[in-house]
Each structure stands twice: as structure tokens, then as C-alpha cells.
Amino acid sequence: MDWSKENELLVIPLLLGCFAVWWLMPSAKKRPRIVGVLAGLAACIMIQGMLLPQAGDYIRSVLFFVFAAAAVISAGLMITDRNPVYSALWFALVTLSVCGLFLLNAAPFLSAATIIVYAGAIIVTFLFVIMLAQQAGTATSYDQQPIQPLMATVVGFILLGVLLFTLQEWGAIDGTSTNEHAEPRQFIAVPAEIQPNPLSQAPHDNPHEIGSLRVLGRSLFGDYLFAVEIAGTVLLIATIGAIAIAPRRAQGTL
Amino acid sequence: MLEQIINWFPEWARPFIMPMLTIAIVLQVNLGVCSYLILLERKLSAWMQDRIGPNRVGPWGLLQPVADMLKLLLKEDVIPGHVNKFLYVLAPGISVFTTMLAFAVVPFGPVPRNLSATDGQFPYIIAPGVDLGLVFIFAVTSLAVYGIILGGWASNNKYSALGAMRASAQVVSYEIPLGMSVVGLALLTGSMSIEKILLHQADAGILGWNIWFQPLACVIFFAAAMAEAQRLPFDLSECEQELVGGWHTEYSAMKWGLFFLGEYTHVITISFLTSILFFGGWHFPWIAEPDSQYLGSTLVKVLVLLTKSFAFIIVIQMLRWTIPRFRFDQLMGLAWKVLIPLATLNVVCVMIVKQFHLNEWWLLPMSAALFLGAGLIGTQSSRPFARRTSEPVAEAHGHHAHAH
Incomplete structure (x- = not known):
């Protein structure tokens, strides 16, 4: 009982959001969309107290709200749109908005790399596949309804809940890495002041250099060397696998 | 003077004044230059083909761009039935928007050091101080x-769909050599900021221009950028001499014009980037040094940069009628089998020089050796292919057998 009381701020909006997404999913029966939209709005308003950054520079706040709202709305539209092509395009918008948030958090390289890799290559590949499968203007019922809307929504929101819960705990323990004046039931998505990663081995002589390419390189190939090398190895194996699977020209498939 | 104008505005609006002014100037100049580049392209094409070219509107055809613009604007704007209207209208917008946005981090004059948004210095760049300018452009x-x-x-x-598939496969593939080719520059300069790369060369003098250390990277960058912009010899999506048109077959009037505005803006950006990254930007010995302070030196620097960029635009337009178009498999082969390995080896060369603290001039013979080696391998490995194509009947028969 104690636990649920402490975390009702987290649980109730999650349940509401789960309901909203399930309601908005395309289905055979026509449901009034406004119910889902209102539930989703209520969930966002309830949880905003935990996620909003401290009031700072007004340009920064405006940008944060624009990017955050764009990300949440496009994410909702991405999973509830009937047309797979539009879903892929909403996915691209989600990526772009999140990249904007990365930029606000002084991570320009992460932001640019995400745009190049996700928006510029991966979603383009999705679009390729979808567009080859269906021509514009043809009214087919193909791929227009989710197969297991309820399970997918519930599992997705359980994952989101676990993530938020962990973030909350982490924000409360390690106050220095997010915000010095963290209130107990709050974690800050956007730190008002940019601070170096406290666990980093890389030298941070100049506070203006945080987020620059030099510090990023030091951090990647110093603090996270093994993770980077393992990720590189996995990618190499995947590349070799893809080349091995791809049909040979001699087999007459190209 | 500019500072007084800025101070006249309320406090909250001041940071926006200079960027707005710069954006307005860049946009207007860009639109004007694009329309005259089309005239130049038509005239150059005409001269290279021993024709006269457009000469009816105005003296020497100088008002032809105005006539073209009016035609594009006043023409009937056909939207075919059965198209997805929203995306159909959105596509040309995206095309223009992305190419214009890329210009935001390209300096078009001497960017003042210690620039702030409100001190009234003209920045000569829309977004000053972007640490990752190059990565931004690729993104x-x-x-x-x-x-x-x-x-x-x-x-x-x-x-249109098939044309879009070909064009997007081409654009996605050529992004990789384009990005790889400038990694060497970033390693040499120690920064990915375009302004810093420019200043680094300007401080080092004409023998410090990156073209001396990275000639191969320059060739790869230029070729890949041409392919990105889908200029000849890489305009397979369009093939205007023999096909209907590629992905913009169904577009007409100004929506078609917007695609071409995007293409020409891209050409301008490429020319600026090539002259800034490899040819010293606004630097020119004696007349435009970093410490030259004479009256009008800023103007001279802007003019030097514009002249260099203009030279590259001319090169791009002359290449159009010089090199024949690639076949599609040759195009893909060029990106994946030639440009990407060469760009990677070039980066390895720069790393070797940096790691062992060699003289940077070692990079010049290294680049030349890579280029010659690639040429040698290319001619040797293409010989069996030439033999194969001399027996077309047997080859066709072979394919037929495989298909069954």
C-alpha cells in the first residue's frame, strides 16, 4: 500500500496512457478518437510534473516544449496511423524531435549521428520496403490493422514504466548527475546546467568543451572503450552475416 | 551602425536580429544567383555544343531568368488525380528546405573571431560557432x-516510383564516401567546425591549404557531392536526354521548379564547401591574409571566396557536357568498390602521419600513390570485363540459362 501511494504519480498516468494508446489503435470497429486523445492528454498532464526541466532561459524552454510535444505527438500518431507509410514518416519526425532534445542537452554529435543513421538511412529503408509493397492510392486492407493491439500496448507501457521507475530511483540517488536541487519524486529530463559525467576518466579542463568532439572522443575511447569495441565487433559480424546471406549473382536472383 | 539598430529593439528580440538579417540576405542572394546560374548553364551548354543559346529576352538574353521564373509561376499547376496530395505537395518543400538548411553552417566571408549575437558585427554565416558543422551538413x-x-x-x-528508388539508392550510397572523405580534414585540423578548418588554412598560408595534403579526399568529396546533387555524370534519376524524367515526372510548374531550386542550391553549397574545405576559403596570398586590415579587406575576402566558389560552379557545369553518364551498376560500383575503400585508406594515411608525427607533406605522395594504385587495379580488373562484352551473344545466352 505504501509503495502504491508513493508511486501513484507514476502508475496512474501510465495506466491512462496505456488505455489511450490502445483506444487509438486502428481496429475494425470505429471508436470515437476524442476519448483516446483526452486520456492521452490527461496522462501527459499528470506526468509532466516529473519530467519538466527547471525554468531557465526562455528560448531553451520554448525549444524544449516544441521538441518534446512534437516527439510525444508523433510517437502516438506513428503507432495509431492506419497507413504504414505515414507511420514511417511519423517515426522520422519522432527521431528528429528527439535529436532536437539531444541538441538541447549539449550532445550535438549524438544528435547528428542519430539523424544520419536513423532518419537518413534506416527509416528510408523502411519506406523502401513499404513503398515497394504497396502503391499510393490503392485501397488495400493489407497491413492496416495491428494483430495484437492489447498485448503490444501493455508490454510497451510496462517497459516504459520500468524505465521511468529506474530513472526516478537513479535521479534520487545520484543527485549530482542530474540536478542539485532534485525533489524526491522528480527526475529532470533536461539539466539546467550542463555538467560532466561524474564517472568519466577523461579530463574536463574547460567547461565549454563538454559535448565537443574532443571530449566525446576521449569519453568513447577511454571510459567506454570495451563497450565501443564490442559494439563494433557485433556490427562487423552482422555485416559478414548479411553478405553471406545475400544471394549470389550466379544464382540468378539479381 | 548595426549595433545601434540592434539596440533599438527590445531586449528579448536582440539575439534574433542578426540571424534574421543574415538569413534574409542569404535567401535573396541565393534565389537570384540560382536563376542566373540556370541562364549560365544554358549558355555554357550552348557554347560547348556550338549553339548560341537563349538570346531573345533582353540584351544577350540577360532577362531570360525573369521570363523563366514568370513562366514557372504562371503555368498551370497540375496535380494529377489519384496522387497522395499531402505528400505530393510536401516533397518539393522538403527538397528545398534541406538544401537551404545545409547552407546555415557554411561561412560566406571572414567570420569574425569572438562573435556574439548582439554586438553588431556582421557574422557572414547564419549559424556561427557550430562545433560540428561538417556533421550537421551531412545530417x-x-x-x-x-x-x-x-x-x-x-x-x-x-x-516515378522506380525513378525514386534509383535516385534514393544513389543518394544514400554516396553519403558514405562524402562523409568519409572529410574525416581526414577533421583529423588534420583537430576540429569539425567549418570556420575552424577555414581559419586553420588561412593561418598556414597558401602552402597550408588542405588541397596539398588531401588531394584525393578533394576528388572523392567533389565526386560524391556531385552524385548527391544528382548532377551529370550522375543524373541517372533524370536522364533528361533520353527518358521522361525520374521521380519528378508528374510534377509541373513551380513545384517542379522547387526541385530544381533545391538542386542549384545544392550545387552552390558544394562549391562553397569545396573552396572552403580544400582551397583556403577567403584566403589568398598577399591580398586576403588573416591579418590584412586595409580598407575594404573584408569585401576583398568575400570576393575571393565568391570567385573560388564561382570557379567550382563553372567546373560543375562544364563537366555536364564533358563526361558521359554512368550506367547504374557502374554508379553503385563506383561508390562501394572505389570511393569508399579509397576514402578509408586516405583516413588511414592521415592516421599514420598523425600517429608517427611525420611531416604532413608525406600525405601528398601517399594520396598520389593511392590514386595511381586504384587506377592500376581498375584498369587491370576491367580487362576481363572488356573481353566478356566482346562476346555479347554468349553472355546473353548464359543469363538466359540462369533464369530458367
């Missing part, structure tokens, strides 16, 4: 593929 231009792919798909035409 933004990688979004240009959406204009192509949406335009092709939304037209609801199989030929």
Missing part, C-alpha cells in the same frame, strides 16, 4: 532523400 543533406522518395511514391506512377 541535413541525408534528409534530402525524403523529398525524392516521397515525391516518387506520392505521384502514384510506377515510373
